[in-house]
Amino acid sequence: MSVTADAAPVRPPTGRPLRAKLGRDDYIMRGYMLAIMVYLVVALAMPLYVMLSKSFTTYGFDLATYEFQVSDQAGNFTAPPVSAETLNRELGAVPPEKLTTSSDGRLPATLFFPDFAFRSPVLYRIRGTTAGATYLIGSERHLGTEWSQVTSNDFRRVMLRPVASRGLDNFVSYFSTPALFRSIQNSLLISLISTVITVSLAFGFAYALNRSCMRFKGFFRLVAVMPILVPSLLPGIALVYLFGRQGMIRELLMGEEIYGPIGIVIGSVFFTFPHAMIIITTALAISDARLYEAAVSLKASRWKTFWTVTIPGARYGLISASFVVFNLVITDFGLPKVIGGQYNMLAVDIYKQVIGQQNFEMGAVVSVVLLVPALIAFSVDRYVQKRQVAMLTTRSVPYQPKPHRRFDWLCFSYCGLVAVFIVGILGVCQFAALVKFWPYDLSLSLKNYAFDVMDGGGWASYRNSIRMALMTALIGTVVVFTGAYMVEKTKGFGAGRSVFQFLAMLPMAIPGMVLGLAYIFFFNNPANPLNFIYGTMAILVICTVTHFYTVSHLTAVTALKQMDIEFESVAASLKQPFYKLFARVTVPVCLPSVLDISIYLFVNAMTTVSAVVFLYSPTTTLASVAVLNMDDAGDVAPAAAMGMMIFYTNAVARLIHVAISKGVLKRTQAWRFK
C-alpha cells in the first residue's frame, strides 16, 4: 500500500471525470428502455416519417421523355420524330401548372396536334425516350423506347402517364383548391365552437359537483363519464333519429338541417364532455378554503369571489380542458362522416382522398395539414402545464361546501338537464336498435342485431374488438408501465431519457387518422421486414397502444413519482436485483394506476375508429368500424345496435375494473390508510 503511494507521486487527475460504475442492473434497465424506444420509433416515428415523405411525392408529366412521329397522308413516316416538350413549347398546348397531376393523371396526346382529325389517314407513332416513360393506348399500358404505331382513330386514345418526383406541388394544389382549403376553416370553426360550449357546460357541471351540496352527486358523476364508453359517431346516429327528417323532435331545430355544423357541434359536445369534466373537476378539487374564508372576511360578493378566487384557481384546468377538447374535435372522423352532410372537415377529407379517389399523396397532405393545429394545441398545453405551480401546499385546507338551498337546487337542475341529454342520446340509440323499421314499423325486434347479414363483418367484428381490446390492455399496460419505470428509475443516461420522454408524449399530438394512414405507407411496403404484420391483429394492437400511449404513460409516471428513489437504493444495498424490487414492491404499490391504465386502454380500443379504419383486414374487422360501415351503407339501426353493444361491453369492463380495484386496494394498499 505504502509502496504504491511512494511510487506514484500525486498528480492532478487527467482524462475522463469519475463516473459511477454501471452495474448489471443498469445495463439491463438501459437495454430494456432502448427496446421500448425502438418500439416507439418503429410504431410511431418511422411511419410518420414515411407519411411525411409521401406528401412530398408529386406526379407530373415529363414531356421530354416522349417522342412522336407523324406520317404523311399516304402513311409514310418521312418527318423526323419530335419530342412532346418541343411541340408544347411551340404550341403552348399545356400550361406548366397543368403538368402537375396526381398518380392517376392522364394527358391526351392529341393536345399536341391541333390539326388532329380522327378520320384522317395519317398514322401516328409514339415512344418513350427513357425505359420508364409510360403511356396508355386505350386502357392498355405501354412503356419503353419501342415505337408504337396507331391509326388516327386510335391516336385519340393515347394518354401520357405521369412520373413520380419530389416537391411541394401537392401542397400548392391543396391550397389552391377552395373545397379542400375551406375544410381548414370549417374544422377550426367547429372545434372552437365545440370547445367553448363543452368547456362551459363541463365547468358548470364540475362546479356543481365540487361546490354544492346537491344530492345524487355519485349518480351524476357516473352519468357524466358515460360518453367515454361509446364511439364518437354514436351521438351522430342518435341525432339523426332525434332531428332527422323523420326525427322524433325535429321541430326543435326550427327548420334547420341537423346534417352539418349543428349536428357536428352537438355530437362533439356529447363525446368530449367527460374529458373536459374530469380535468376541470380535478382542477376545482384542489382548492384552498383559506382563500374563500379570506374573501368572506373581506366581504367580497359571491360573484366577485367566483371571478377572483375560483376561476384563477382553476385556470390551468380550464386551459388544459380546452386544448384536449379542441384536439379531440378537430381530429375526430366518425362524427362528421355520419352527421356532417355537406360540411367538409379535414379528417373526412383524408378519407375521401384515400378511399374515394385512391389519391394517397393528397391524403398524406391533408394529414400533414391536420397535424399542424393538433401540434400547436399540444405544445401550448405542455407550455401551460409547465408554468403551473403547486396550488396545494401543506398548509392548504380543502374547501367544504355548505348547504345553500337555492344554489343547491339550481345545481341539481342543471346537472339533471345535462344527465337527461347524455342518457337521452344513449336511450335513443338503444331504442333505434330495437325498432323494426323506423318510422314505418315501430314494433320491437332483435332483427337489427343480425349483424352477420350486413356490412362490417358481423358478430365476428364484435368478438375481434373484444380480443383486440384485451390484447391492447394487456400488452399496452406492460409496455407502458415498464417503459415508464425504466425512464423514471434509470440513473444517468439523460439524453436517452429525454428522447424517450419526447417519443412518449408525441402520440397525444398525432390524430388517429394520420397514424392509421402512416401505418399503411410504412407497413404495407414489401421492402419493410415488418410487412408481415400488415393485415393482422398485431398491427391493430400496436397502432392502438401507440395511439393511446401518452395518457397511459403520464398515469404511470405520476404513480411512479410518488415512490421514493430510496427504494432503489435500499434494494441495491441489499443486493437485490431491480426486477425483484419491481415485481415485489413497485407493481403492487402502483397497482391502482396499473389497473387504470389497462381500463383506459381497453375502453379506447373498443371505441377507436379513426386510427384503425385503414388497417383492419377481412379477418380482423372491428365493432367500432362496423358501426361506421353499417351507417355508411345505410343500415343505421344496426349501426346503433352495434354501438350500444360496445357501450354495454365497456360498462361491464368498468364494473369489473371497479370490483378488482376495490379488492386489490384492500390487499395491497392498506398501508395508505394507516
Add this chain to the structure above:
Amino acid sequence: MSLHKNFWCAIAAGLFVASNAMAQTELTVYTAVEAEDLKRYAETFNQDHPDIKINWVRDSTGIITAKLLAERNNPQADLIWGLAATSLLLMKAEGMLEAYAPAGVEKLDPKFVDNSNPPAWVGMDAWVAAVCYNTVEAGKLGLPVPTSWKDLTDPVYKNHLIMPNPNSSGTGFLDVSSWLQMFGEEGGWAFMDALHENIARYTHSGSKPCKLAAAGEIPIGISFAFRGAKSKAAGAPLEIIVPSEGVGWDMEATGIIAGTANLEAAKTLVDWSITRTANEMYNTGYAVVAMPGVAKPVEHFPEGLLEAMIENDFEWAANNRKAILTEWQSRYDSKSDPKN
C-alpha cells in the same frame, strides 16, 4: 455453403409445391360482392371445382380498390372476382392485370368484355343507376313521380333529393359520367347545376341514398336498382324509377392479378366465372348479366332496365376521371354550408 443452402431450399420448395398440388389450391380473391352472396358463390363454384379453395377478401368498392392500389408493388390477391369495371380499368392502366381470354368468352355480350385482345377483365353482371322514390313521404309532400333525369331538376323537388358524392363513391361517379355522356359535356354540367339546387346533401356511399329513401329520411334517392330492389323486398314503400333518358351503369368484373403464383387455378376460376351456371348464379340478385338470354326477371326490379342502359364508354370515363372529379368538386363541393 451457399450452394448447399440453395440445394436445401430447392428441395423444400419442391416438397412444398408437391404437397400443395396434391391438396387444394387456395386462391385469395378480392371482391366487393355483397357479403350475403359470397358464400353461395363459393359453394356453387366448388360443386364444379372442389379442388380450389377460395379465400375471400371483401370490402366496399372504394376500400378494395384503394387496397389493391396500395399493394401494387406487393400484390396479396390472386384474382379479383366482383369489382367495378372502372376499378379494374385503373388496375389495367397500372399494368396490374394478367390479360387472359377465358374459354367461351365469345358467348358474352361484347360490352361486358374488356376491349383489349386478350381481354384484361371480363364482366359478370351490371349494376344500373336508378331513382328510389318513397311513395309515402313523397305523397305527404305532394311530389309528383319523376320519369326522367330532367324531371328531377324541377324546383318542386328542392331539398328532397339525395345522391352519392362522386368524390367518395363509385356510384356517384357512375351517375356523373353517364350524364356527361348522355347530355354532352356542356349539357351534362348544366343539368348537374340545376340538380345541385335540389340536392339536400351528398352521401359518401352509393347505397345510402336508396336506404335513406327507404327509411323516409329523404323522399328521393339517386342510387342503383339492385339496392332499391333489396329495400323494396324488405318492405320499404319504394318505387324504383328508371329515368327515360337512359341510365348509367357499371359492371362487376373479374380479372387475374399479374404475377400470381396460382395462375392455373386463377384461370380455372375465371373460365368458370363466365359459364352459364355462373351467370344464372349472378341472376339471383342482378337483373342484367353478361351472358345474353340467361337473365330471368328479378323480383322488384323495374322493367326496361336493360334497354335503358346507355352505351357506357368506360375508357373515356377512366381517362377523364380526374378532370371530372376536379370539376365537380370546384362546382359543388366548395359551397360547404348547407343550403336552405
